[in-house]
Amino acid sequence: xxxxxxxxxxxxxxxxxxxxxxxxxxxxxxxxxxxxxxxxxxxxxxxxxxxxxxxxxxxxxxxxxxxxxxxxxxxxxxxxxxxxxxxxxxxxxxxxxxxxxxxxxxxxxxxxxxxxxxxxxxxxxxxxxxxxxxxxxxxxxxxxxxxxxxxxxxxxxxxxxxxxxxxxxxxxxxxxxxxxxxxxxxxxxxxxxxxxxxxxxxxxxxxxxxxxxxxxxxxxxxxxxxxxxxxxxxxxxxxxxxxxxxxxxxxxxxxxxxxxxxxxxxxxxxxxxxxxxxxxxxxxxxxxxxxxxxxxxxxxxxxxxxxxxxxxxxxxxxxxxxxxxxxxxxxxxxxxxxxxxxxxxxxxxxxxxxxxxxxxxxxxxxxxxxxxxxxxxxxxxxxxxxxxxxxxxxxxxxxxxxxxxxxxxxxxxxxxxxxxxxxxxxxxxxxxxxxxxxxxxxxxxxxxxxxxxxxxxxxxxxxxxxxxxxxxxxxxxxxxxxxxxxxxxxxxxxxxxxxxxxxxxxxxxxxxxxxxxxxxxxxxxxxxxxxxxxxxxxxxxxxxxx
DNA sequence: TTAGGTAGTTGGTGGGTGCC
DNA sequence: GGCACCCACCAACTACCTAA
Numbered sequence: 213x214x215x216x217x218x219x220x221x222x223x224x225x226x227x228x229x230x231x232x233x234x235x236x237x238x239x240x241x242x243x244x245x246x247x248x249x250x251x252x253x254x255x256x257x258x259x260x261x262x263x264x265x266x267x268x269x270x271x272x273x274x275x276x277x278x279x280x281x282x283x284x285x286x287x288x289x290x291x292x293x294x295x296x297x298x299x300x301x302x303x304x305x306x307x308x309x310x311x312x313x314x315x316x317x318x319x320x321x322x323x324x325x326x327x328x329x330x331x332x333x334x335x336x337x338x339x340x341x342x343x344x345x346x347x348x349x350x351x352x353x354x355x356x357x358x359x360x361x362x363x364x365x366x367x368x369x370x371x372x373x374x375x376x377x378x379x380x381x382x383x384x385x386x387x388x389x390x391x392x393x394x395x396x397x398x399x400x401x402x403x404x405x406x407x408x409x410x411x412x413x414x415x416x417x418x419x420x421x422x423x424x425x426x427x428x429x430x431x432x433x434x435x436x437x438x439x440x441x442x443x444x445x446x447x448x449x450x451x452x453x454x455x456x457x458x459x460x461x462x463x464x465x466x467x468x469x470x471x472x473x474x475x476x477x478x479x480x481x482x483x484x485x486x487x488x489x490x491x492x493x494x495x496x497x498x499x500x501x502x503x504x505x506x507x508x509x510x511x512x513x514x515x516x517x518x519x520x521x522x523x524x525x526x527x528x529x530x531x532x533x534x535x536x537x538x539x540x541x542x543x544x545x546x547x548x549x550x551x552x553x554x555x556x557x558x559x560x561x562x563x564x565x566x567x568x569x570x571x572x573x574x575x576x577x578x579x580x581x582x583x584x585x586x587x588x589x590x591x592x593x594x595x596x597x598x599x600x601x602x603x604x605x606x607x608x609x610x611x612x613x614x615x616x617x618x619x620x621x622x623x624x625x626x627x628x629x630x631x632x633x634x635x636x637x638x639x640x641x642x643x644x645x646x647x648x649x650x651x652x653x654x655x656x657x658x659x660x661x662x663x664x665x666x667x668x669x670x671x672x673x674x675x676x677x678x679x680x681x682x683x684x685x686x687x688x689x690x691x692x693x694x695x696x697x698x699x700x701x702x703x704x705x706x707x708x709x710x711x712x713x714x715x716x717x718x719x720x721x722x723x724x725x726x727x728x729x730x731x732x733x734x735x736x737x738x739x740x741x742x743x744x745x746x747x748x749x750x751x752x753x754x755x756x757x758x
Numbered sequence: 759t760t761a762g763g764t765a766g767t768t769g770g771t772g773g774g775t776g777c778c
Numbered sequence: 779g780g781c782a783c784c785c786a787c788c789a790a791c792t793a794c795c796t797a798a
Binding site for chain 2 (some may be wrong): 677722726729732737
Binding site (some may be wrong): 653656660680730731734738 | 783784785786787792793794
């Protein structure tokens with residue numbers, strides 16, 4: 213099956229801006245255009261629409277008038293082999309249906325009779341009235357961004373010569389054969405609303421686009437393209453154009469952007485509307501009409517460029533708006549980050565302060581204080597004694613040092629009847645435990661503190677209360693030495709008196725002994741555990757050495 | 759003299775606490 | 779959470795004391 217003939221509506225970019233209709237064979241650029249398949253050619257052709265690409269076309273040298281067309285009677289088999297003049301142009305639209313292409317061209321050319329009125333009525337593109345109903349961007353623009361300008365130009369009906377209308381049909385075709393109905397709707401152009409005004413209005417006045425366009429008609433088969441007599445051209449054309457309008461208007465309203473990338477939208481029509489009068493009207497005043505045509509073509513080109521400039525401006529504004537949003541978001545996030553940093557700093561400061569408090573509290577612990585003082589005093593005492601022995605032999609100096617040492621340690625008698633002395637601080641701690649309660653546990657605590665103040669752990673681990681050998685000890689090891697009896701008696705008497713004084717309880721001295729025994733046992737067990745760990749460590753070291 | 763009660767020692771176990 | 783340490787408690791055992 214032969215490829216259908218495709219009619220292309222172009223505008224010449226050089227000087228005139230005139231319109232013309234040609235076929236695929238008129239496309240000269242790219243060079244391999246004709247070497248590709250028909251579908252590929254259509255794809256390439258779509259790529260030309262609205263892209264401002266300038267291509268060369270084998271057009272006959274200078275058309276007699278802007279409405280000039282290639283001999284459309286040519287077919288794919290009988291395409292003209294005659295080379296004409298190569299002219300720069302850009303594609304506005306194309307269709308399998310010549311009538312559609314012609315209608316589009318005609319819609320871009322208002323009648324000269326209303327041109328002046330249009331010129332007077334024309335308002336700036338950015339006016340709201342023009343924006344309304346032009347089918348441009350339906351999406352709301354970003355704030356602070358201007359709405360898209362419309363390039364709508366009021367078009368009026370015009371006559372089309374019977375020659376132009378010869379063999380026309382009012383069916384739009386698309387570049388995709390399998391989706392003609394949809395794409396024909398998609399191919400609704402900006403001129404559709406103009407056409408709607410044009411065809412739906414019986415007068416020459418402007419018509420508004422109806423708010424709810426009629427539903428699109430059924431798809432028409434290509435086979436329906438038949439020659440229509442020129443006698444009913446006008447009425448049928450109006451009818452067919454009405455159909456076309458009704459088929460494309462809904463989609464036209466849905467489609468929004470003038471910069472639509474879909475070539476079926478034929479966006480360039482929006483910006484290349486030329487109020488070129490039809491050839492039939494030039495007969496009345498050819499020269500004047502010709503001049504005005506050129507003027508209008510130049511204006512159209514100018515408007516088209518302005519439209520693209522507008523689009524570029526809009527895109528720039530949109531970009532700047534998005535950049536502003538990004539800057540705002542970044543600023544907000546930066547503020548939030550600083551907030552969190554401040555909070556972290558506050559928390560860190562709180563942690564440090566609490567750590568200092570804990571440290572100071574530990575240092576202020578009386579037990580720790582007394583221990584550290586005792587250790588320091590022991591060291592100091594031994595040092596002083598050494599110095600005394602080596603340097604001072606006089607009895608007087610020795611007495612002075614002893615008295616000084618005694619004063620510094622601040623020891624007191626544990627019980628008046630015994631010579632056992634204890635550090636005053638240690639005794640205060642023991643008393644504090646004794647005051648906390650009258651139970652056996654409290655007594656054990658107090659006794660433990662006193663014993664630790666009197667003896668070190670090593671000493672306690674190697675002594676027992678009575679010095680007797682344990683009945684369960686089967687070894688030949690000697691029995692532990694007994695604790696100093698005076699010290700044990702002092703502890704016992706002190707606890708009995710304390711309980712009687714503070715708690716008004718008379719306790720038997722025998723109740724103190726289990727507490728002392730328990731403490732000695734605990735120290736013995738702990739010492740054995742430590743020795744066991746030391747032995748295991750030594751074994752491990754020997755094994756490692758081996 | 760001997761049987762029974764008491765005191766003391768030891769080993770084991772489990773809970774609580776603090777540190778890393 | 780794991781570990782070490784401390785402490786309390788219990789059971790087993792034996793020496794000592796005392797009354798019969």
